[in-house]
Amino acid sequence: MAPITDSVNGSKIYTPVKQSLPEVDPDDGYGAKRYSYETLVEIANFLLSRVSIRPCIGVICGSGMGSYWKQGSLAETITDAECIPYEDIPNFPVSTVEGHHGKLVFGRLDGIPVVAMQGRFHYYEGYPLWKCCLPVRVMKLIGVKTLIATNAAGGLNPNYKIGDLMIMKDHINMMGFAGNNPLLGPNDERFGPRFIPMNKAYNYEYRQIAKQLAKELNIENLVREGVYTCLGGPNFETVAELNMLKMVGVDAVGMSTVHEVIIARHCDMKVFALSLITNECVTRYDQDDEANHEEVLDVGRMRQDILRKYVTRLVAKFAEVENY
């Protein structure tokens, strides 16, 4: 397999390590074959042939960050933007959630070359986890070294308020406990090793930078640090489920990110992740409120200016420490 080269300046972006997969990749349990390394390289080469930006940082815009609306969202403020709808990318999944923008936006945030997913893929849409995370591997192949994943989440920690931002310091992989993991199946060493540690998944230096930046931006009172878990969705959780999660140390509950982070760490990307707390989890039977998607979107809109400024400045700070 030839290395992927940058069609603009000819430099090597990614050199495959070695090929170790069995010839036949078994069915993924959803009646489909997992995409081979070669298929992902084709997707990466397609993207590199369509855009001139060479991103070092990838951003996944979650439900609270403009995956459903345009005006004022982070992805819409990317400069020198080159957009590619998911349906135009060969072998790429498409967004099935009503009103969800499905596009990759290449461009610059504070001058730094980035690629943003405006709209992600969720397990509840019917995609197996490996497919939900496919864009992360594609990002790696086009040269991305740092992943910023954002999501909307329900606040389980009683000290959290609607509109808070939670820096993810860790996760509990509930779906993994049940045997569902994006790394299931034959391991392709060209992406990473069979067994990976996860204790340093959420980069410590990035988290310190984010906390310092919150002080500089005067949003310290909004910014928390905690543990996220992803459930399969699409239903929100029962009272008993939420109380169980609280007991095991979960601060915020959502339906994404964990598997993306696993795939990013598998291919040695550095990770920062941020949850927007869009609702309070209902943990008592005498509470009248019910979780709903409209509230998630409303709170996203309410916080979009702050999120946009915060993530843009984070991109600049991470690029500075990484020398991108």
Ligand SMILES: O=P(O)(O)O[C@@H]1C[C@H](O)[C@@H](CO)O1
């Ligand atoms: O894509 P994210 O994780 O931000 O979206 C969350 C989980 C569900 O997709 C949706 C529920 O309202 O928000």
